[in-house]
Amino acid sequence: MxxxxxxxxxxxxxxxxxxxxxxxxxxxxxxxxxxxxxxxxxxxxxxxxxxxxxxxxxxxxxxxxxxxxxxxxxxxxxxxxxxxxxxxxxxxxxxxxxxxxxxxxxxxxxxxxxxxxxxxxxxxxxxxxxxxxxxxxxxxxxxxxxxxxxxxxxxxxxxxxxxxxxxxxxxxxxxxxxxxxxxxxxxxxxxxxxxxxxxxxxxxxxxxxxxxxxxxxxxxxxWWDIDFSKRAKGSARDLEAELVERMREGVRSRMVADVPLGAFLSGGVDSSAVVALMAEASKAPVQTCTIGFDEAGHDERGPAAVIATRFATDHAVRTVQSDDFALIDTLVAAFDEPFADASALATYRVCALARERVTVALSGDGADEALAGYRRYKFHAAEERVRGLLPPGFREPVFGALGDVYPKADWAPRAFRAKTTLLALAQDGNEAYAGAVGVTTCAVRQALYTPAMARQLGGHRGEDRYVAAMRQAPARDALDRAQYADFKHWLPGDILTKVDRTSMAVGLEAREPLLDHRLIEFCATLPPKLRLRRGEGKWLMKKSLEPWLPRDSLYRPKMGFVTPVSAWFRGALADEAAALTRSPVLASWFDLHAIERIVADHRAGRAEHGRTLWQLVMLERSAARLFA
The missing domain is CATH 3.60.20.10 (Aminohydrolase, N-terminal nucleophile (Ntn) domain)
Known part of the structure; x- marks a missing residue:
């Protein structure tokens, strides 16, 4: 690299x-x-x-x-x-x-x-x-x-x-x-x-x-594009066998190196699959590494240890604090542009751990996009079924009115936070998905910008590229379109940027075998019910891995690198949030009084603005480096 x-x-x-x-x-x-x-x-x-x-x-x-x-x-x-x-x-x-x-x-x-x-x-x-x-x-x-x-x-x-x-x-x-x-x-x-x-x-x-x-x-x-418009033929069993073989090819092709090689291991389906296939192809124990957290709800050391034991890997673990935000300036320097996926903190830590032992590390990135593993695909598919049952002339005014009057209860359990769903059902499916993948809503953004900033944007919306990608997608149904748009924007803009910048910052080469183009092209042809079935994403992949991995590893809820930024801004980073309200950098584009209001509402627990505040912190730091 x-x-x-x-x-x-x-x-x-x-x-x-x-x-x-x-x-x-x-x-x-x-x-x-x-x-x-x-x-x-x-x-x-x-x-x-x-x-x-x-x-x-x-x-x-x-x-x-x-x-x-x-x-x-x-x-x-x-x-x-x-x-x-x-x-x-x-x-x-x-x-x-x-x-x-x-x-x-x-x-x-x-x-x-x-x-x-x-x-x-x-x-x-x-x-x-x-x-x-x-x-x-x-x-x-x-x-x-x-x-x-x-x-x-x-x-x-x-x-x-x-x-x-x-x-x-x-x-x-x-x-x-x-x-x-x-x-x-x-x-x-x-x-x-x-x-x-x-x-x-x-x-x-x-x-x-x-x-x-x-x-x-x-x-x-x-010179290349992913095509969701075709459908593979054959039985589920045949497609399952082909999926395993294509994953095997992706892993083995990425194990060629003249330097030490290992893998990231979270204990989730994707990284576990990679480690399993590496172990099959390797005479020596696979070197694996895991980052653990001191907060039980976010800690993956246990699930990772199960896989490490199962495949007899040479396993390394390091625990980091749940308030591990000391890397902010390191990440700002590594990414150049502002980047607000807070999981970059943990990704940097696991890359640094891997670099102590190897020069190349294989990751499990790509399977969620290819095989509908994100929870948002399940919600989008369910909403699309409702949209298909009701004509727009009824759905838009009724759900729109209900969404407008339903209280915004960020503090409530997820089952009682229906406002977002109601408003989404009032929208076109492409518009709704574009909003679902976003961080800060259009309404909140408009409230934060200065009048001059709003005028200079001239109606430009960040969601529009997602809507356009979904409308132009070579696809047959709503799930195809959502996955296609994620391949165009989310995957290169967030996931792959995160892994590239954090791994390169420590001199580590990261490889993504589940993004082998032969595997991706095959997955795009799978019938939707083999990607997402009864709310279970990556359905065919999980079925194909049942002989390899424990059921608890295959079917436990998706965890990922969860970073508690909302809690930080009510505690250790409260002063950082307050400093945003006095930032001369942000004052060029944002109404500082509006920022002050969301800081106060978040700190008091009246609203949930943790991710927006993290965006503003990273933007302020990045812009100060780039434009000061």
Whole structure:
């Protein structure tokens, strides 16, 4: 795993100062502590920071073919590189190294942009082709690896793995994008089609960007998409067997490494499945690690220990305090953009624990999105059944009126908090799901913004991208559409960003075998009843794992990394919340008196605003670093 950066002049070639590339890569040194390199020619410069995983002694980057007509800088892993290497050798390619980087160079020579469909991996890379006078930027299907780029005033296009790499370039203007602030306040992260710094863009997952000399910069081209519109045929038993085999392929392909390798283990279905399949494929005990919490309701040490014992893993455990918020500034520095998924605190801790023992760790991320594991899918499916029974002309006014008068009881048990459900039933299903995945509601956001901020947003809503994704989805039903939208936004914007930034911050490579594209494409074809049945998400996956895992592990309620931010703002972080009401940074966009009201209401227990307050804290810290 690595950090990359570069500069390319599309209009007319200008000299590139190698020191500028060095500054951009050094800003990302945590991504590649094992080595660095810079290559420049007229009109182009490429830089690299290396974390050595495969062909540790060889494969320095940037890497060039003889004559330096084709040069690559690359972040990621190509899991099928050995097969591609053999195919390219048969076509006449001559290799000088043993790693996967050189495969990209020969693949470009053989197939051009069509090479992408042949790659199984996580990657972001740039290939300069002197003969074609082009720079080819590409990102993997799911968006596991990040890539940011920006057009500069001197005509250059600069790119880097992380935003901080671009900000090391003196021509990048540090101006906030107000629409991205609205997106962040909606979702809790800045999605992949936005950036907190105006003018900076992220290459979307499954897209490439071809820059050619003498031509204007064109929009990125989508080279892959997930398709929920087809349905697999066969019995449940046959599909179950195929699912296991595809999970097995995903795990085994990601166990190739020339450095120590292990796994995160929470004791939940996904990480337990990964560990089980690793144990099957490994002669030595699998190295696993678990983070425990001192709060019993959130502690997964017991379930993880059951799996560790069952598969005889070499297991490490560390307990952290439930008020483990000392990492705030560390996370702000790691993420660059504001990021309000508080589970990043625990993710950072488990990555740091893993890095003490291994250089590569496999995670269970991706199964919830692929197989409808989140609780919100169950609620969305139930609401859609009600919508299907009642005409909109009846449903919208009746449920809307009931929702308006029903008290907002954040303090009550979940069964008595019906206001949100009633209001959701009054909406179109796409609108309702877009609201369900959000953090701070549109009404609360509007109450927090200054009049000037509201005017400058010009009606832009953070929910609109979700609604659009669901309406345009290649899908057959509501569950398909919800999962598709999560693959477009939630997965790359929240889950994969969280894992990438926290793992890279400690020099650890994280791999997601359950996001193998062959597995994901298969899961998208499964009938909805095999993904979600009688309220049980990941139904077929759990059935397929019954011979492997204890029933308590398969069917216990989903826990995840739960961070008690609401309690923090009524206790240890109460002063942090109060400080928000005096923030000159937030005053640029928010009414500080409105913030004062939600702080007071939350602290007094009159309302639940913990997640919104966490959003504001992380935004305030991030903006102070970026724009002060």
């Amino acid at each position: 690595c950090g990359i950066a570069g500069i390319f002049y599309p209009a007319s070639p200008k000299p590139v100062d190698p020191a500028r590339i060095v500054a951009m890569t050094d800003a990302q040194a945590h991504r590649g502590p094992d080595g660095s390199g810079v290559w420049t020619a007229l009109g182009v410069g490429l830089g690299h920071r290396r974390l050595s995983i495969i062909d540790v002694a060889g494969s320095p980057q940037p890497m060039a073919l003889p004559g330096e007509r084709i040069v690559v800088t690359y972040n990621g892993e190509i899991y099928n590189f050995a097969e591609l290497r053999a195919e390219l050798i048969a076509k006449g390619a001559v290799f000088r190294t043993q790693g996967d980087t050189e495969v990209l160079l020969h693949a470009w020579m053989a197939w051009g942009p069509d090479m992408l469909a042949r790659l199984n991996g996580m990657f972001a890379f740039a290939i300069h082709d002197a003969d074609r006078q082009s720079l080819f930027l590409a990102r993997d299907r799911m968006g596991v690896k990040p890539l940011h780029y920006v057009e500069l005033a001197d005509g250059a296009v600069a790119f880097a793995s992380e935003l901080k790499g671009l900000l090391a370039h003196p021509l990048v203007r540090r101006t906030p994008d107000l629409r991205a602030i609205e997106d962040y306040m909606t979702l809790g992260y800045v999605p992949d089609d936005a950036c907190i710094v105006a003018g900076v863009r992220k290459l979307p997952a499954g897209h490439f960007l071809l820059l050619q000399r003498g031509r204007a910069v064109s929009p990125p081209v989508r």
